[in-house]
Amino acid sequence: MLEPAYQVDVVVVGAGVAGLSAAHRLTSAGVTTAVLEAAPCVGGRMSTEKIDGFRLDRIGQLLFTSYPQLGRSPRLDALVLRPFAPGVLLHSDGRHHRAGAPAGGGSARSALHAVRALASAPRSPAAPGGRAGRALRAVPPLRPRAGAAPAAALPDEAAGPGFAVPGSAGRSAAPADRAQPFGIGTPLRLRAALARIAATPVERLMARPELPAGQALADRGLPARTVDGFLRPLLSALLCDPDLTTSSRCADLALRAFATGRLCLPEGGAEVLPELLASTLPPGTVRTGVRVTSVSTNAVTTAEHGEIRCHAVLVATGARTAAELLPGLHVPDFHPVTVVHHTTDEPPLTGGHLLLDAERGGPVAHTAVISRVDPSRAPAGRALVSSTVLGEPPADVDTAVRRHLARLYGTATGRWETLAVHHTAEAVPAMRPPHDARRPVRLLAGLYVCGDHRDTSTLQGALHSAHRAAAAILADLGAGRPMHSADPRATQAPRAAAA
Numbered sequence: 001m002l003e004p005a006y007q008v009d010v011v012v013v014g015a016g017v018a019g020l021s022a023a024h025r026l027t028s029a030g031v032t033t034a035v036l037e038a039a040p041c042v043g044g045r046m047s048t049e050k051i052d053g054f055r056l057d058r059i060g061q062l063l064f065t066s067y068p069q070l071g072r073s074p075r076l077d078a079l080v081l082r083p084f085a086p087g088v089l090l091h092s093d094g095r096h097h098r099a100g101a102p103a104g105g106g107s108a109r110s111a112l113h114a115v116r117a118l119a120s121a122p123r124s125p126a127a128p129g130g131r132a133g134r135a136l137r138a139v140p141p142l143r144p145r146a147g148a149a150p151a152a153a154l155p156d157e158a159a160g161p162g163f164a165v166p167g168s169a170g171r172s173a174a175p176a177d178r179a180q181p182f183g184i185g186t187p188l189r190l191r192a193a194l195a196r197i198a199a200t201p202v203e204r205l206m207a208r209p210e211l212p213a214g215q216a217l218a219d220r221g222l223p224a225r226t227v228d229g230f231l232r233p234l235l236s237a238l239l240c241d242p243d244l245t246t247s248s249r250c251a252d253l254a255l256r257a258f259a260t261g262r263l264c265l266p267e268g269g270a271e272v273l274p275e276l277l278a279s280t281l282p283p284g285t286v287r288t289g290v291r292v293t294s295v296s297t298n299a300v301t302t303a304e305h306g307e308i309r310c311h312a313v314l315v316a317t318g319a320r321t322a323a324e325l326l327p328g329l330h331v332p333d334f335h336p337v338t339v340v341h342h343t344t345d346e347p348p349l350t351g352g353h354l355l356l357d358a359e360r361g362g363p364v365a366h367t368a369v370i371s372r373v374d375p376s377r378a379p380a381g382r383a384l385v386s387s388t389v390l391g392e393p394p395a396d397v398d399t400a401v402r403r404h405l406a407r408l409y410g411t412a413t414g415r416w417e418t419l420a421v422h423h424t425a426e427a428v429p430a431m432r433p434p435h436d437a438r439r440p441v442r443l444l445a446g447l448y449v450c451g452d453h454r455d456t457s458t459l460q461g462a463l464h465s466a467h468r469a470a471a472a473i474l475a476d477l478g479a480g481r482p483m484h485s486a487d488p489r490a491t492q493a494p495r496a497a498a499a
Helices: 017-028 068-072 108-120 186-199 202-207 213-218 224-239 248-260 272-279 319-325 397-409 459-477
Strands: 007-013 033-037 048-051 054-057 081-083 088-092 095-099 179-181 263-266 286-288 292-295 299-302 306-315 334-344 355-357 364-369 383-390 417-429 442-444 447-449
Touching: 007 017, 007 292, 007 459, 017 033, 017 272, 017 459, 033 306, 048 417, 054 334, 054 383, 054 417, 068 459, 088 224, 186 224, 186 248, 202 248, 213 224, 213 248, 224 248, 224 355, 224 364, 292 319, 306 459, 319 417, 334 397, 355 397, 364 397, 383 397, 397 417, 442 459, 447 459
Parallel strands: 007 033, 007 306, 033 286, 088 355, 095 179, 306 447
Antiparallel strands: 048 054, 081 263, 088 095, 292 299, 299 306, 334 383, 334 417, 355 364, 364 383, 442 447
């Protein structure tokens, strides 16, 4: 129990990934920190429900191995990432089309090599040894590369993947006759476009004219089949924005992450990441079930323990809660997300791919046999199929999703068992233009805020905003100098920021 007069250097309000990551950076610098969380557990929106041996994510966030902050965040070296099969599958005209899978490890350089190889190679996609006849390679789980050096010349998002990619360990279960090439001549053009965006520095992407992503795609001169059949469904899934109203700059960052890395999931569920961060903080740092009712530059007031004195306060909650504690803070619109989890003993033969609906013929934006990507999420002998509905779901969402999945997978779904339907109204903060991807995290000396609503609406954005906030706190407090007076009940005004 926290005593009302207990003093720490920094109180972090909220134990999501942003607050926990910031707490790690502060404690590593010798700053005593208390993380207060109103919920009974850590993680915020990165939560996982456990039902009969299944591990079901509430939002089903898609991660990338190319997120720099995953490799740089303290204590995430034990995180195991399970990659999807390279590229994605798109459902169109009753068939599955494979697209967006550059050769090699997925870097900009390997994508460029793939373009050159395709340009000089004979085109025989239907031949047994051609692109359509080869099954996609499956790779083992990815772990953060120990000692990965950050790229210093470019902004944070421009750094390359911070994860080692082991060699191939087998073959995908997707049959070759179901994975068709994405249109004659399109792979070369599409891979060239992905290679260009992968090789473009982030500062140039962020300097482009800002439009809604849907309008920007229409203005870039790509073939309509490539835009409507691949880029629109892919960006809708990555941004959780079916209408593509997101800033074109943020959409470019998402495409860059796709072109330079691999789609992946944390092994064991989304909750593993925040739980790993919380478990490696000093004992007693994280206090759950503590609701903060007000904040100031040198204290927080809680419903359970009264006032807690401190030298600085970091609000690391969701956007709406942050605005309640910090009146006047911007509250964005949100994209609602519904995830429907089914199980079956006869999984669809799509392997570990993310399957997108290029025709928008139903409520499902994307779906996958998650147990093929991460076997730890389902008991032996059972398959876990997770499907995401973007926007407001239909009235009978399970029936509508089952009907749509039957067309997408080409199999009967009437006997599939529904495990859970998770609807989150404020799942992802909207990033409509004009969008400031670097909203201030320092409100004044002693009062700070972080979260994906201060950066980009991704895990990378949440972690990067935490890094910015922790750096601002350390600069203001003067990291490395004693911060406590002899009397632990004495208070001290926050020091002014360094010039």
